[in-house]
Amino acid sequence: MIRYPIPLFMITLLFAQQPIRDQIRNNAEYYYGSGISFDAAEARDKALEELTEQIAVKIESAFSQKLQQKGQQVTKTTEKILHTHSAATLRNVQTIQTPRAGGQIEVFCYLHKNEVEKIFNERRQLIADIARKAAIYATEYNYAYALKLYYFCTLLMNSLPDQSVVCEGHNFSIEVPDAINRLIHEVTFEFLEERRISDQEREITLAVTANRQPVALLDFTFWDGSNQVSVQVRDGLATILLLGASVGFETLKVNVKYAYYECRTEFNVITDLWSLVNHPTFINNKDVELKKKRTLGDSKSGKPVTVSSEYNLKLDFRQPDTPQEAIVNNTLKLINTIQSGKVKDAFTDDQFLKTKLTDYLKYNRARPIDRDIAAVVNKTENGWELRRIRMLHEYPSINKQSTEYLVIDFDPDGRIQDINIAVNEFLYKKFVLESQHGDDWYNRLEIVKFLEKYRTAYMTRNIQTVDMMFAEDALIIVGRKIEKKKLPQDMVQYQQMANEPNYEYLTFKKDEYIQRQRQIFQLQHDILLDFASFNIIRKNNAPSVYGVEMRQNYTSSTYADEGYLFLLIDFEGIDPLIYVRAWQPHTWAENQLIKTANFKINK
Secondary structure, X not given: OOOOOOOHHHHHHHHHHHHHXXXXXXXXXXXXXXXXXXXXXXXXXXXXXXXXXXXXXXXXXXXXXXXXXXXXXHHHHHHHHHHHHHHHHHHHOEEEEEEOHHHOEEEEEEEEHHHHHHHHHHHHHHHHHHHHHHHHXXXXXXXXXXXXXXXXXXXXXXXXOOOOOXXXXXXXXXXXXXXXXXXXXXXXXXXXXXXEEEOOEEEEEEEEEEOOEEOOXXXXXXXXXXXXXXXXXXXXXXXXXXXXXXXXXXXXXXXXXXXXXXXXXXXXXXXHHOOOEOOOOOOOEEEEEOOOOOEEOXXXXXXXXXXXXXXXXXXXXXXXXXXXXXXXXXXXXXXXXXXXXXXXXXXXOOHHHHHHHHHHHHHHOOEEOOOEEEEEEEEEOOEEEEEEEEEEEEEHHHOEEEEEEEEEEEOXXXXXXXXXXXXXXXXXXXXXXXXXHHOOHHHHHHHHHHHHHXXXXXXXXXXXXXXXXXXXXXXXXXXXXXXXXXXXXXXXXXXXOOOOXXXXXXXXXXXXXXXXXXXXXXXXXXXXXXXXXXXXXXXXXXXXXXXXEEXXXXXXXXXXXXXXXXXXXXXXXXXXXXXXXXXXXXXXXXXXXXXXXXEEEOO
């Protein structure tokens, strides 16, 4: 092998840099590491590993009570925790590259200790951002999302060396556990009614409140004698099925859910930390006495009877010109079809409705709960809507039962046009109240209906609708149809602010997202999608344009996802037109979210 002499300028550089390395090694204010390889990237990785180990040794004592060690050394586990910071962390590392004999390269990395504190500050800020959002959910009685986020905060706090995590004037080491305990304590379960369907099947309905208000969303579990069953409370009510031996329960032992293992992938950092840090536990058990107050579907002798397919409708028609008879008859036809499951014998002249109803029953195992149905019939731009028929959904692969509400859309003559799964009543009432101040109820109603169509598309696995709703081009929504339409050039301009991402970058995510979603639809046994929250914001300079800012949660049998969805919608024409959609998975920092204020409309 021919050995070439090191050039004179490299020798000079080597001697010039040598004192810097010595100064760093002898300075207690720095962490450092070195690595040698034929590849500069590999050498830098080795240097960073050594640097990270130095940090871990320095702070391991602060982590000793926060780790799930599982036989591993504290230092090694601490190093893994530090790597959860490293995506943002080691960007401030300084490097010195030095050529070595034989063509190798030595990389020397160093980091001032103040930079490490900046790294931890980013984690503290993330905790503050998530805790702030959890507090908002709590005020909206969305206890499911509030508890989940607060619990994630506890794991994030265990990834810091702090004895007390303080940020923005809040001591989260005290406030977060207190909030979890308070929310669990506030929740009250009350037995409302039951229906004995058979000797082996009993339907129980519970009222779930907090501070005498209906809980908008909450998850709890109970043991039915053979399985741990997960139940979702929606709008203050939860209906559960007791099967087999559990039919005879006099007391239901429930546990309010706060540790969402299946949702850990919503945050990459939570996924990484789940097996590394200790998981705090909270007292979450409650006993619900199943004392009979009034019973539905029982004979006078108290013996179980088979539930009939007859329903009583108590509809509130708020417009004098409503086609009442047609709406009543078609609603009963739909409910009886859902109860019987015989879709192929109904709506034979409407392939769209037949297909959607078939998929709704297939993937959600839905059935009506109430025999006496009270609902409001509202006027819409395209006809009428009947809001909120209570349904029971079952998802066996995740042992989950969920109370949901169905919305039926009718044409002007009272024929059923569409069915969708409703948003939470708390959010719906909020939009009703906001529309009273802005005199724009029909626009806001169209947005709510769009979001309900969007949610139902996932729950019925209609990938074509999902694809269209995430289109790069603008969209037109007409009744049950969704069509693409080109935008006038330069009508919408995006203004990037602070740390927000470039909007154009986000548009390239669609194909990957849709392809992954198509595979999930095909492979997953059960799928749930819900909105943690959403805001409807009117543009000041374009009164017909609205921004919809919402957090979306998605859960399936083996996968969970969470993200931020933004839509910009114009109502000036005959049909609503979506100008912009932006999807940002896993983003939580407020200054990194695309908002309505980012867009300028030139009309």
